[in-house]
Amino acid sequence: MDLRSLNDSVIHTSRDRRSSTLSPEYRVGSPQSSGWTRSSAPAMTVVPLFGPDRGERFVPPLSGLKLARVAGYGNVELECRSDREDGVAIVPLHIGYIQDQAQNHALCGSALLGVGQKRMFNDACCVQQGQGGFLEGREQWFFVLPIALREAALQLRGKASYGKLWKDISALNHALGLPARGHLESIVCRDRYYLGQYANRFELCEGQTGALFFVEDRLVGVEIAPNARYFAEAWMPLVCFSYGVLAKSREGGAPPVRALEGSTLEAVGASLAQRRRARARALFAKLDELATLHDASEVLEEERYLGLRLSTITGPRFVGQIVEERVAGRKELVYLSLFATRKRLDEAA
Amino acid sequence: MFPVSSFAGSSGAPLIERVRAKAQPLVLRRGRSLVWKEAAEHRATWESDPELYALSSIAEGVPVEQRARALFVVLGSSWANLSAGARETVSRVARLLLAALPAEDVLTVMLALRRGRANHKHTARAILRWLTEHPQMYELALTRSSALRDLVEHAAGRSAIRSALERLSSAPSVEAIELPHVRDEARAASLLRLVFRRALRAGHDGLGARDRVRSLSGVAVDTHLRYANGLDAHRDAPKTVTATNRGDIAATLVHLARGGPNAELERALVRYVDAKASELTAFDGSIAIVLDASLSSRGYGERELALFSQSVALTLVLQRVAARVEVVVVGDDAAGRMFGATSWLPRPVGVSDLARGLLEAARRDTDVIAIVTDGYENTAAGDLADVARALPTVNITTPIVVCQSKFTAKDDMTLRRPAPDIAEIGFWHEDDFAEVLLNLTTRTHPAMAATSLRRALEARLTGLTRELEPWTSAP
Numbered sequence: 001m002d003l004r005s006l007n008d009s010v011i012h013t014s015r016d017r018r019s020s021t022l023s024p025e026y027r028v029g030s031p032q033s034s035g036w037t038r039s040s041a042p043a044m045t046v047v048p049l050f051g052p053d054r055g056e057r058f059v060p061p062l063s064g065l066k067l068a069r070v071a072g073y074g075n076v077e078l079e080c081r082s083d084r085e086d087g088v089a090i091v092p093l094h095i096g097y098i099q100d101q102a103q104n105h106a107l108c109g110s111a112l113l114g115v116g117q118k119r120m121f122n123d124a125c126c127v128q129q130g131q132g133g134f135l136e137g138r139e140q141w142f143f144v145l146p147i148a149l150r151e152a153a154l155q156l157r158g159k160a161s162y163g164k165l166w167k168d169i170s171a172l173n174h175a176l177g178l179p180a181r182g183h184l185e186s187i188v189c190r191d192r193y194y195l196g197q198y199a200n201r202f203e204l205c206e207g208q209t210g211a212l213f214f215v216e217d218r219l220v221g222v223e224i225a226p227n228a229r230y231f232a233e234a235w236m237p238l239v240c241f242s243y244g245v246l247a248k249s250r251e252g253g254a255p256p257v258r259a260l261e262g263s264t265l266e267a268v269g270a271s272l273a274q275r276r277r278a279r280a281r282a283l284f285a286k287l288d289e290l291a292t293l294h295d296a297s298e299v300l301e302e303e304r305y306l307g308l309r310l311s312t313i314t315g316p317r318f319v320g321q322i323v324e325e326r327v328a329g330r331k332e333l334v335y336l337s338l339f340a341t342r343k344r345l346d347e348a349a
Numbered sequence: 350m351f352p353v354s355s356f357a358g359s360s361g362a363p364l365i366e367r368v369r370a371k372a373q374p375l376v377l378r379r380g381r382s383l384v385w386k387e388a389a390e391h392r393a394t395w396e397s398d399p400e401l402y403a404l405s406s407i408a409e410g411v412p413v414e415q416r417a418r419a420l421f422v423v424l425g426s427s428w429a430n431l432s433a434g435a436r437e438t439v440s441r442v443a444r445l446l447l448a449a450l451p452a453e454d455v456l457t458v459m460l461a462l463r464r465g466r467a468n469h470k471h472t473a474r475a476i477l478r479w480l481t482e483h484p485q486m487y488e489l490a491l492t493r494s495s496a497l498r499d500l501v502e503h504a505a506g507r508s509a510i511r512s513a514l515e516r517l518s519s520a521p522s523v524e525a526i527e528l529p530h531v532r533d534e535a536r537a538a539s540l541l542r543l544v545f546r547r548a549l550r551a552g553h554d555g556l557g558a559r560d561r562v563r564s565l566s567g568v569a570v571d572t573h574l575r576y577a578n579g580l581d582a583h584r585d586a587p588k589t590v591t592a593t594n595r596g597d598i599a600a601t602l603v604h605l606a607r608g609g610p611n612a613e614l615e616r617a618l619v620r621y622v623d624a625k626a627s628e629l630t631a632f633d634g635s636i637a638i639v640l641d642a643s644l645s646s647r648g649y650g651e652r653e654l655a656l657f658s659q660s661v662a663l664t665l666v667l668q669r670v671a672a673r674v675e676v677v678v679v680g681d682d683a684a685g686r687m688f689g690a691t692s693w694l695p696r697p698v699g700v701s702d703l704a705r706g707l708l709e710a711a712r713r714d715t716d717v718i719a720i721v722t723d724g725y726e727n728t729a730a731g732d733l734a735d736v737a738r739a740l741p742t743v744n745i746t747t748p749i750v751v752c753q754s755k756f757t758a759k760d761d762m763t764l765r766r767p768a769p770d771i772a773e774i775g776f777w778h779e780d781d782f783a784e785v786l787l788n789l790t791t792r793t794h795p796a797m798a799a800t801s802l803r804r805a806l807e808a809r810l811t812g813l814t815r816e817l818e819p820w821t822s823a824p
Contacts, residue, residue: 031728031729034727201725203699257738262742272705
């Protein structure tokens with residue numbers, strides 16, 4: 001297993017490994033930005049991606065994957081439900097569940113489930129060290145772990161110890177000025193009103209199948225789904241909780257006062273368009289940071305389901321998981337969740 | 350013509366904002382004339398357009414303290430140069446204020462007029478009729494005897510009061526006294542007996558004044574409350590706000606957006622829009638509306654379609670009310686879906702490029718630009734503010750107002766202010782549309798703004814007078 005399929009499918013890297021561009025299969029939307037840091041830089045920017053539709057058999061994670069039961073701490077059972085006989089669920093990487101009357105958990109790795117299958121994940125992280133206090137209502141909803149926790153969670157996959165993430169959760173709480181406890185709901189529940197607004201501040205586009213995430217104009221994540229419906233259901237957990245928590249920690253500044261040049265209305269419009277194009281170019285140039293992904297990363301196959309292969313990518317700056325499918329002799333990217341390591345995040349801070 | 354876009358010498362805020370500014374209660378200090386900080390501006394505004402000045406005091410949301418100031422200026426100024434129509438309007442406004450202001454504030458104003466030696470006929474008439482016609486005249490007379498003595502002497506003249514007291518003293522059975530301007534002679538007599546009870550001495554203890562004082566002790570003079578509540582009627586919000594209980598137009602649009610074509614709903618939509626438009630004052634000018642029809646305006650959960658439907662409702666109503674409306678849709682569905690000849694509904698999809706919307710609206714050469722939005726801007730953050738800042742540099746000075754579509758009046762707007770330097774007004778219910786329209790029209794050029802404001806407030810005065818029927822005939 002290597003990353004050539006990733007490079008071929010999504011990111012084309014130049015021979016000298018110095019630059020990267022997106023594969024022509026992927027269109028990009030206009031960058032969306034919201035919020036300002038204390039140095040008046042954009043807090044978070046999202047670039048929508050529009051890639052190939054890999055088919056409706058890939059069931060969306062909210063409607064197609066059900067939390068069947070929690071059998072004691074650290075043991076979470078999921079079930080794949082679909083009307084399609086060929087339905088298959090790709091469990092979103094680091095999905096977590098908040099629910100009434102039960103301890104909250106997050107999973108350490110992705111997985112592949114066929115329709116009707118149930119699977120018990122014995123290596124789930126309990127994200128609630130003690131009794132919780134912020135649960136509201138009976139509705140069950142899912143989130144994706146804040147990015148600051150994801151590398152640790154990925155490294156801890158397979159380890160059956162439900163409190164394994166508490167130390168990292170405690171450190172994250174402390175970094176955010178909250179009581180240093182292993183309670184993730186201090187963030188995702190208490191700040192839910194603020195974090196939930198990221199789904200309004202960044203708008204999902206019709207047909208969107210993925211996104212590039214930037215915080216303070218540094219690339220911190222690439223998320224790609226098998227189809228638009230899947231991405232639509234994964235969107236809020238990603239933008240609000242996985243990346244939103246990081247963005248919120250960097251916000252708090254005022255917008256810069258920027259002039260738009262021009263002596264006519266048309267000239268002002270042109271000045272705005274030029275500024276936007278320049279910014280988009282600058283953002284896409286950041287993809288060069290993925291150029292060395294191929295050389296420096298380790299790829300480990302985790303699971304197979306028919307023609308699907310789930311693998312873990314471990315690199316110096318980015319880690320994550322990928323699902324590919326061999327179709328007509330070539331590998332196609334089906335799912336990707338690639339995000340910045342702790343080291344990279346700490347460099348950006 | 351009165352520059353309704355500002356008080357003379359003020360910061361330039363529209364008149365409607367100025368009259369709604371918070372103010373300290375009027376205080377009449379011993380031995381001094383009444384003073385307050387913006388007194389010169391009030392007088393200048395009155396001099397410039399007395400009718401509009403008076404009308405502005407009965408706009409919704411004007412604090413009691415500002416209304417008291419207006420009453421003082423109106424009653425204390427000469428009406429000699431007012432046209433018959435203006436005099437009639439100013440009188441009606443004064444009557445409403447006299448009924449709606451707390452008695453203590455009215456007394457302060459009247460005592461200040463006395464201190465300033467205001468002796469116009471309408472001043473005297475206002476004082477004497479208000480006192481003799483007040484439904485709680487006894488309470489006032491017994492608890493504020495000293496003030497009322499000063500006022501009747503000032504308004505009627507000392508010699509007239511002296512003659513009246515002599516008559517009352519010499520003929521205890523006299524039940525009616527003629528005083529200048531007063532219609533009810535019997536109440537005039539009662540009033541004088543009460544406030545001059547000491548001067549009228551034994552045998553005539555002011556109709557059992559001591560007993561009355563005791564029995565009325567602690568009774569509040571609150572006649573004004575009904576009128577005050579009528580001036581600023583508080584809308585009862587539903588206990589639980591939903592997407593379909595924020596006005597009939599928005600509710601119907603929610604149902605239309607959720608489902609396909611429905612002839613009954615479409616007919617109802619037209620009726621509801623027409624009905625709401627007929628309640629509002631027609632605007633002779635033009636409005637460019639940047640309608641945020643992006644995905645975020647759709648919302649989700651219990652709020653799904655709530656904000657968007659109200660934004661569209663406002664747009665449809667403004668299209669009926671203004672002489673010309675240009676709509677620029679921000680989002681991916683500019684064409685929308687037509688219902689009948691005049692109603693239309695886009696789908697809320699796409700990104701929030703409010704900056705591009707403003708650039709396009711600026712091209713349409715209208716009298717004012719309304720950006721109707723839920724407030725989330727992402728393409729890109731800060732661009733709207735930058736474009737708004739650039740427009741005057743290319744000689745485009747069209748006033749811009751961000752009209753914030755909210756779920757309830759209490760929405761937290763911290764993250765929903767894309768350009769805080771632009772004027773903003775929020776709305777969540779179709780009952781707010783009148784205020785939005787007023788805010789837009791009073792920011793246009795002075796002549797148009799004055800006409801719009803005058804028209805709106807005259808309609809309000811007529812409605813209030815009919816509905817509330819002030820108890821006093823003063824002034």
